[in-house]
Amino acid sequence: MQITNVRAHHIRIPYDAGVASFKQGASAISALEIVLVEVSTDAGLTGWGDAFSYVCPRSSATAIDEMIAPQARGLEVPDAIDIPAFMDRIQRNLHLFGRYGITMFAISALDIALWDLAARAQGVPLHRLLGTRKRARIPAYASLLRIGTPDLVASECETALRRGYTAIKLHETTSPAVFAARRAIGDGIPLMVDMNCPMTSAEAIAFAHECKAAAPMFLEEPVWPPEDFAALAETRTKGGLDIAAGENACTINQFRQMMDAGAVGYAQPSVTKVGGITEYLKVVDLADERGVRLAPHSPYFGPGLLATLQLLSLRDDKTFVEFFYMNRAACLWRGAIDVGADGAVAVPEGPGLGYEPDRAVMERYRV
Incomplete structure (x- = not known):
């Protein structure tokens, strides 16, 4: 089973927190910024990941598009036993861009999607x-x-x-x-x-x-x-x-x-x-x-x-x-x-x- 595509989806869902506020910098955040990562395969299975993105959704999505997708497209989907080695290789390939922050958010999204795929391939929930x-x-x-x-x-x-x-x-x-x-x-x-x-x-x-x-x-x-x-x-x-x-x-x-x-x-x-x-x-x-x-x-x-x-x-x-x-x-x-x-x-x-x-x-x- 090969990875055919990795796509970032930027979703913004408004919320109401009543009397509470949430600020990063000068601006109050009034919506949940979610960067979903969709990993597609030639077997028709799809895995879903999540890149942290409170106030940086465009940056997280761009990191997926520019760093993660080229690393992952065309590769065999690793099974559960091989995911750690696969992700170690991804981290090594991308270490130049940082071991913290946006790069790791994007790497996290791919890793979550691969575990989702591994469990879906076996037809079991991840915990099993x-x-x-x-x-x-x-x-x-x-x-x-x-x-x-x-x-x-x-x-x-x-x-x-x-x-x-x-x-x-x-x-x-x-x-x-x-x-x-x-x-x-x-x-x-x-x-x-x-x-x-x-x-x-x-x-x-x-x-x-x-x-x-x-x-x-x-x-x-x-x-x-x-x-x-x-x-x-x-x-x-x-x-x-x-x-x-x-x-x-x-x-x-x-x-x-x-x-x-x-x-x-x-x-x-x-x-x-x-x-x-x-x-x-x-x-x-x-x-x-x-x-x-x-x-x-x-x-x-x-x-x-x-x-x-x-x-x-x-x-x-x-x-x-x-x-x-x-x-x-x-x-x-x-x-x-x-x-x-x-x-x-x-x-x-x-x-x-x-x-x-x-x-x-x-x-x-x-x-």
Whole structure:
């Protein structure tokens, strides 16, 4: 079975996050930018991947077209056992263009699509190709966008609990917002705080002490720059709260450096950024070996979310799936991956990643 084409689809789906906002740079983001990658074969099977693309969809799509497609067209589709070697070759061929960021986002998309194809070729869901499924439903935490005002933070947390969520993650950088959330949800609900790399280690240590009584499960990426693992380790040691990081790390190598430094208690590989399923699995093995817990990054709604669900189904450690807390104008998967009344998401049972994207939705929201 040969790869006949690799195509990037830029899809933009509007969303409503209520009182929350999401900013990168100066502009608020008002739509989900998704770069789907379609890998076609001469056998009629299609695999789907996902390149991370919040504010860089055109760049991610161009990387697919200019770097990934020429590498992949005409090649034999590797089976599951050979995908790691195949992807190692792709990484080596493209290393000149970076081992981080856009290049790795594009590589991740190809890798996800190849695993999708490998499982589809055998007619089984991805989790069965990789191991033994231990969970049919994955508990989701509500990943709230940044709000700022403590009263509004509390209100959104209460609404999320009413919708069935059993854990909350904030994107806040002030202790009043953290305490407002804790008062709203009570003591028994896990609370996480994602900070998006704003502080020095000294500032982050002070913030950790301020928030300690609110008992967050972890502070996520409190320090700038995110690759300063020594500063993260210092914050973890002196701040008295656990640290999560890794959504901005690419390949097993950065995660090894992170863990060698003692920087994290929670590793956060993002399947659409780290190098795909292949690298994600390496990170999981390393984390398990080092006694580091898993909290994967997955606030997206393309094939990357399906892949994350498949991968989390292999674990029985109650690991949550991250789920963006928002109302979307449409769903590529016909609502099949929505959070249920029990606060969990069903693991897809179809071949490969489990579902085919809705082409009508793709066409309606195509850029």
